[in-house]
Amino acid sequence: MSTEVKPGIFLRPLGMEPPSDRELLCIFGTGDLGRSLGQRLLQTGYRVVYGSRRPHSCGPLPPGAQVLSHTEAAQLASLIFICVHREHYDFLETLAPQLKGKVFVDLSNNQKKDMYPDTNAEYLQRLVPGALVVKGLNTLSAWVLLNGPLAGKQVFLCGDSVEAKQVVRELATRLGLSVLDRGSLSAAREVEDFPLQLFPYWRLPLCIATGLTAFFFFYLLIRDVIYAYVEQDKDISFRIIASLANKVFPIVSLIMLSLCYLPGVMAAILQLYRGTKYSRFPDWLDRWMLCRKQLGLLALALAFLHVLYTFIIPIRYAVRHKLISTVVDEMKDNKSTLFYFDNTEAWATDSFFVLGIMGFFLYFLLGLTSLPSVGGSLSWREFTFVQSKLGHLTLIVCTAHGYIYGWNKFLKPSTYKWWTPPGYMLCLVMPSVVLVLKLLMVLPCVDRSLGRIRQGWERTGPEEGRASLRATTL
C-alpha cells in the first residue's frame, strides 16, 4: 500500500481518464431512502442508476440519475444498494442469475425487533446466493442523507466478503462517514437491531430512580401529610404537589449519586480480597459499572429539579402566606422579642445553601464532561481526574449539604414522627457508607496494595510464577 500512495501524490497517470468516467452505482428502490441516498451519491461525485419495476412511472428522482429496469440497472453497476422493504425482496430471486458477483448493500430496517426469524441480510443472501451481501449504513435515515452533515457519523458494516466490505467502506468514507466493521454476516442481527435501540443503558437507572422516587414519595406522604391529618387534624394536602417533590428529588438524587461510586469501591474491595485483578467481576457488578454514567446523569436531572423547586419557594402562595402570618401574629401578641436575630441559625442556613450551590455546581461540571464532545476532548488523565476526584468531591459536598440540613433536628423527639426517621436521614446512609469505604481505600497502606494489584501484581499463591508474568502486562 505504502508504495502505491506516493505515486498518487506525484500524479503520474494524471489526466489520462476523462472526467465522465466516474463510478456508477445502482440503487434498487425509488422510495424516500433510495432518493435521498441517490442525491447524496450524486453530490459526492458518483453516477447513479435506479432499478425500478416500472422505470417510466416512478415519480420524482434526483436530477442526473437514470432509471432503468432492475435487470438493466444491475448489469451496469457492480454495487447495488437495496432500498426496498424486506416484504418485497422476492423479485430478487428471479433476477438471481444476473446478480451473481455483485456487491449488495442492504440498508433495510424493520419496524420492530424480531419481526422475522432471520435477519433481512441473511434472507437476501439466501435469495441471491451468488451476491456478496454487505449489511450496513442502515443507521442513516432518509432525512439525514438529505439534510444532515454525515461527517464523522458512525455506521456499521458486516458481511462475509472482505473485498465487498472494503468497497463499501471506501464508499462510506468518501461520504464522510466513519465505518465500524462488525465482522461476518452473522453479526447482521446486531447491525439491524441498532437503529431500533431505545436507550438500552438507561433502563436499569430509570427503574432505580422510579423505584426510589415512589418509595420516598409514599414514605414522606405518610410522615408529613397523613401524620398531620391524623394526629393534628390539619389539611396540608397542598404540600403534595411541590413541597414533597422538593424533598423526594434531592433524597433520590443523593442516593443515586452514591450508587455511581459504590461499584468502584466494591470492585476495589473485591480486588484486595482476591489479591488479583485478573478474576472477572460478578456479572451484576459489571452491569452496574456500565450504567454509572446514566445513574449519574439521572441524579443530576433530579438535582436540577430540586434546584428549580428551591428557587420558586419564595413566590409560592403557602410560603408567602406563612411569612405574612408570622408578622401579623407577632404584632398582635406584641412579642417582638421572640424574633431576635440568631447568628448561629444564620451561619447554619447559609452554609446549608452554599453547600447546596457548590454541590450543584460540581454536579453540573460532572454532567458537562459526560457530553460526548467535551469528554472526548479530555486526555485520559483529565477524564480520570474529573470523574474520580471531582466526582467524590461532589459526593462529599452533597452529603455535607444533607448533614447540615438536620444538624439540630436529629436529637429532637418530634423529628421521629410515628417512630420513623425523617427522609433526609435515610438518604444519608448510603453516601456515608460509600465515603467511609472510599476513605479506607485511600489510606496509604491500602492504596499501595491496590496500586500494585492494578499494575498486575498478584498475591503469592500456589503458582508463584504467574505473578511475575502478569507484572509484565499493561
Next chain:
Amino acid sequence: MSTEVKPGIFLRPLGMEPPSDRELLCIFGTGDLGRSLGQRLLQTGYRVVYGSRRPHSCGPLPPGAQVLSHTEAAQLASLIFICVHREHYDFLETLAPQLKGKVFVDLSNNQKKDMYPDTNAEYLQRLVPGALVVKGLNTLSAWVLLNGPLAGKQVFLCGDSVEAKQVVRELATRLGLSVLDRGSLSAAREVEDFPLQLFPYWRLPLCIATGLTAFFFFYLLIRDVIYAYVEQDKDISFRIIASLANKVFPIVSLIMLSLCYLPGVMAAILQLYRGTKYSRFPDWLDRWMLCRKQLGLLALALAFLHVLYTFIIPIRYAVRHKLISTVVDEMKDNKSTLFYFDNTEAWATDSFFVLGIMGFFLYFLLGLTSLPSVGGSLSWREFTFVQSKLGHLTLIVCTAHGYIYGWNKFLKPSTYKWWTPPGYMLCLVMPSVVLVLKLLMVLPCVDRSLGRIRQGWERTGPEEGRASLRATTL
C-alpha cells in the same frame, strides 16, 4: 484496491525507501494562512516549499520549510496550495506554461458574497488553463490550522479532475479532516460561500420571534400600563422593564414551540388528504420543516429567560414593597380574617409552578438532544422518540401551565380590559389547535391510514399499479 491493501500490511517493500523521501508540497503565499498551513503540513510529515516573489525577504516561516521563487517552487512539487488574495492572482498567468498539469488547491475566500462575477476558483482555472484546480479546504482558518484539532472537521472539495480531487482528499484525510466532495468546479460558488454564511437557518425563526415579541409587547403595554394610566390614573411604568418581559417571553415561547409541531401535523393532513406520500409538499411547508430545530431552540431561549425572570421576582423592589404594604395595611385596618389560608389557591398556584418547572425541564432535555454531539450519539429510534414523544409531552405540559394560569380568571369581566382578551389566552390558541389536531392524528383509524401511506401505500387512483410498485420501496 482490496488486493493492494494486504501486501501493505505485510510490508513487503519495507524499509526500501529512505525517510527523507517524503512528499514535497508547494505553497504560494507566505501570509498567515500560508504559514499556518505549512506548519501543519510539516507536523504531519510532509516537506514544504514556499513560492514567493521575493524569496529572500518574506518574514518568518515555519522552521524546516524552504523558500524559492514561484517558478522554482512550482517545479519541485506537483501540488500547489494557493494562499494568495484573488486580487493578486494575475502573476500566475505569466507562469501558466510551467504550471501545466499541476494540482492547484485554491483556499482563497472573499470578504463578502458576490464580490466578483465568477468564483475565485474558476478565475484561477481561466488564468492557468493547464492546471487541475481543486477548490476546497477554505473553511479552515489560519487560527484553526495553527492551534485547533482538525480531527473530524468537515471540509469541502470540488473540481473537474477526479484524480486531483482524490489526491487532495487523501492529503486532507491525513490531516485528520473529513472531506465532502461537492462535485465539479461549477460547485465552487457554493464552496466559496460556505465560510461566509451567517446563520442562514436562523433568519426566519429570528424574524418570527422578533415579530411576535414586538406584537405582544405593545399589546400588553396598552392593556397593562396604558390602561392603568388612562382608566385608573396610576403610573406603573416600572413594569415595562421586568414584568411585561416576563409575560411576553413565555407567550412567545409557547407559540413558537407549537409552531415546531404544527408543520408535522399539517404534512400528515396533506398526506391523508392526497392519499399518497409521493407528492411534494408546498415550498413554504418544506422551508418551515427545515427550520423547526431553530424555532425550538429560540423557544427554549425565551423559556430560559422566563425562568430567570421568575426567579428574581421575590427580590424585586416592587414585589417586596407590595408584600410589606399588604401586611401594614392589614394590620392598620385590623382585618386579619381577610387573609385566611385558601387551600384551593395553594393547590392551583403550586400546580402552576410545578407544571412550569416540568415544562422547562422537558424543554431543556429537548434542547440537549439538539446538541450535535448528543443527537449524533442517539439511534434513529431514540432521536424520533425524543423529538416526537418528548416534544409533544413538553407542548402538553407547557400548555397546561398556561391554562392553569388563567383557570379562575377567564370568567371575570375585569379580565377583559377594553374588551381585549389577556395575552395568555391569545397564546393558548395555537398550542391548543396543534394538540387537538395531533390528537386526531393518533386516533387508531387515522393512525393506521397514515402508517400505510408512510409505508408507501397509495389510495386507489386511475393507475392502480403504481400503488403496488411504491409499496416495494423504503
Next chain:
Amino acid sequence: MSTEVKPGIFLRPLGMEPPSDRELLCIFGTGDLGRSLGQRLLQTGYRVVYGSRRPHSCGPLPPGAQVLSHTEAAQLASLIFICVHREHYDFLETLAPQLKGKVFVDLSNNQKKDMYPDTNAEYLQRLVPGALVVKGLNTLSAWVLLNGPLAGKQVFLCGDSVEAKQVVRELATRLGLSVLDRGSLSAAREVEDFPLQLFPYWRLPLCIATGLTAFFFFYLLIRDVIYAYVEQDKDISFRIIASLANKVFPIVSLIMLSLCYLPGVMAAILQLYRGTKYSRFPDWLDRWMLCRKQLGLLALALAFLHVLYTFIIPIRYAVRHKLISTVVDEMKDNKSTLFYFDNTEAWATDSFFVLGIMGFFLYFLLGLTSLPSVGGSLSWREFTFVQSKLGHLTLIVCTAHGYIYGWNKFLKPSTYKWWTPPGYMLCLVMPSVVLVLKLLMVLPCVDRSLGRIRQGWERTGPEEGRASLRATTL
C-alpha cells in the same frame, strides 16, 4: 493511487481470496489493554495472536484469539502491538534478531511525566534496533477500547519509518480513529506526555481566578465585616459565607471577562503602532491570547455561581429576618409614610436585574458555542460573529449591570468606608478601559487602517517593496 481505486470498485479480482485470509496482528502482553485491543481488532475483522511468556496460563483472552510464545507469535505477524510496561521491555532484547523488520506499535504510557530520561519508544527502538517502532494510539485506554465508540477519536502517531506509520494509520482508520502524524520518533516525548496532560491551558486562568478571588474576598471582608465590627460593634460574620461570595464572584467574573477581550485590543494597538501584522507579538501576549477561551469559561462559571447565589437570597434566614424586622419596626413607630413607593427606585432595581439576566444569557450563549460540537458546526464567519460581536455585547451589558448597581451610591461619603472604594467600583475599571479602547478601534479611521494592516498592508518604511509583496498573501 487514483487509478487503483476504481478497479477496486469494479471488483475485478473479487472472490478470489478466501475470507479466512484476514490480516493477522500480534499483541505482546495479555493485560487489560492487550485484551481490550485484541477484542476490538477481532471485532473489526482482524485475526489476533497474543505473545506471552507463559502461553498456557495467561488468563481469559477474547474468544477467537490465539496465544503463543513471544517468538512464535512474532513470526506469524509483521505488526506487533507492545502492551507491556516499560519495566518489562528487557525480554525484547533477547528476541531482537527475530523481530527485525517488524512494525512495533508502542502503546505504553508512564504513570508520571519524566519518569525516565528517554521515552519508552526510543528505549524500545534501542533494544530492538531492527524494528520499525511507531509510537502511538497511547491515548486509548482499555476502557475506551472495550466500550467506547472510537469514531472520530483523535490519536497521535510518530515514528521514523514512513511505511510503518502508513500501515498503522490505515489500521487506526479502520478502527474509526482519526490519526494525526506528529513526525519522527523524536516527537515521542510529546506523544507520551499527551495522556498525562492535566488541563495545561487552564492553569494560568485558574491562577488568575484564584488570585483575584482571594484578593477581593479579603478586601471585602475588611470593608464589610471587620469595619462593621470595629466601627459599629456589630457582629455580621454570618455574611462571610454567602453575602461576601455573592459580591466576590460577580466582581471576579466581570474582570475575567474583560481580560478575555483585552489582549485582542492590545494586539490591534500593537499592529497599529508597528504599522504591520508581520512582527511577532511578545510571548506573554501570545500565551494570553491562547487561554482566552479558558478565561471566558471560568468567568462564566463564576457568573453562574453568582446567579445561583442571587436566586437563594429571598429564602436566606438573614434576609427574611430583615424583611420581617422592617415591617415590625415600621408598625411599632407608626411611621407608615416612610415606606412610600419610589418609582425611580423600581426602575433602577428592575433595570439592574434585567441587565444581569441579559448579561448571563449572553454569557451562556458564548459558553455554548465553546462546546466543541457546537463551535465545530459554525462557519468561520459565524464563529467570529459570536465570539467578537456577541462577546463585546456581553461585556457591555455586564458592565452596565455593574454601573447601575452603584448609580446612586458613588457620591455618598458613606460608600467609602475607611477611605477605600467599594468592590464594584474596582471591578468596573478594567471593563471600562477595554470598552473605551475597543470603541476607539471601531472608529472609522482607525478601523480602516487596521483593516488594511490585517490584509497585509504595511506602513511605508525603508523597504517600500515589502508592502506590495505582503499584500499578495492571505
